[in-house]
Amino acid sequence: MPDSCVSFTVLGPVTARTGRTRLPIAAPSQQALLAQLLLHANRTVSASALIDGIYGDAAPRHPEAALQIIVSRLRRALGPIANKLAYDGSGYRIELAAHELDLTRARSHFARGTKAVRHNEMSVAGDAFNDALECWTGDPLAELTKFSFHDAHARCLHEFQFEVLERRNDAYLACGRHADVLRDIDSWIAIEPWREGLRGQQMTALYRAGRQIDALAVYDEIRRLLIDGFGVDPSGEIQTLYGSILRQELECEELRSFRDCHDVFVVDGGPNARWLVAELTDGAAQNDVRRVALADFIAGMTDRLSAELEAKLFS
C-alpha cells in the first residue's frame, strides 16, 4: 500500500490509516464521532445528531463545547488527512473517495453481485459477494457499545454482513460451488446458530457434496435448537428441504442449476472451468446422475473451452 493511500474502516475496529500507518485515535469519544461520520460518509451529520449519538439521554451540561473538543482532538489525530473532516455550518461530514472506506467497498461489491445475479452469472456473483464479505475485519463497532448510536448501527452492519453471506452462498450453490460454501459455513453458524437460511444452505451443500447423512443431522440440530430455545419448529422451507434430501429429490434441482449456469461456464472459462475440473477429478462426480450432468455440460460447451478442459484433464 503506498504511503499516500488513505483508508478508513468501520466494518471491524474503527481505524484511519495513511499508507501502513494507523493514526492514533485512542479516545473512545473520538472513535465514536469518527464512526458516526464514516457511517454517513460524504453526508453532513448535524451537531445535534452527533451529540445524541454519543450521549443519548445523558447529554453533558455543555454539549456544543463537548463536541467541539472531540472534533478538535479528532482533527489532530487525523493529522495529515484532517482536511477530510469538514464543517459546513450545520454539521460535520467526512469526505471520502469510494475506495477509501471499507463499508463503501462492501456496498459496491454487493451491488456488483446483485447485478451479476440479475444476469444469471452466478459464479461471478458469488465472487463479488465474497469480495464484499472480505471487507469485514472484525466485529463492527465492538469497542463502542457504551455510545447510544451503537446498537442500531451495529445491528444494521451485522444484518448486512449476513445478507451478503447468504447471497454469496446462494450464488455458490446455484453454480455448483458447494465446496466453497462448506469451507466456512461452520464458523458463521457458530455466530448465528438459529439462522435457518444458513442451515438450509449448509444442508444443501452437504447433500450436494454427497454427505446426505450429515445434511439430515444438520436438520436435527436446528430443529432441536429451535424447539429447546424457542418452542417452535423449523420453518416450512427448511422442512421441505429436509423432505427433499430424505427422498433424494435434490438431484433434480442440482441438474437444473447446472444447466442454469451453462452460459456462465461458456462465457467465463476462469474460476468456473477450474471448478469443473475439480468436480471431475476430486471424486465428487462418482454419482451417476451428477456424472451425466457434467458430461452433458461439457458437451454443450464451446470447442475452445472443451479443448482447454481436455488439456487440463488429460495433460
Added chain:
Amino acid sequence: MGISHVAVADHGCTFEVWDGDIDGEEVRAHLVRLAEDAHWPPGVLNLVDLSTVGVISVPDPELVALLREGTVLELELRTALIVRPEFLGESAPAYDDAARATGVTAFTELSAACEHLEIPLDVSRRFMELLRSTS
C-alpha cells in the same frame, strides 16, 4: 484579561495565565483552544498563574475529562497553582480542600510552584511574562 496558555515540549509543561474576571464561556473557549493546540499536552506538568484573577468560573469536569481522554493526562497530571495568599489556609478552607482533593497543589510563590514541578524558575518566569505580555 482572560486565559492564555503555551505548551512547552522541552519541559513537558503547559503554562497558563488566568487574569481578571473569567466566566464559564471563556473557560470553555480555553478548553477548546487546548484541544485544538497541536502541541498540547506536552507532558504531565501544568503551571497555572491565578494570582491576578477576579471572579472565575470553575472548568466543567465533563469537558476536562473529554480533553484528557486518550492522553497521558488520564494516567498522571501534576498541576501547580499560583494564588494570592488569601486563597489559601483558614481564610479559604473550601478552596484549599478542593485543590487537595483533585491532586492540585496551590502555592503563593512562583518559585515554590517551580520547585514542586521541578521546572527551572527562570524558564517559568519567561513563559509567564510572555503570556501576560501577549494576552
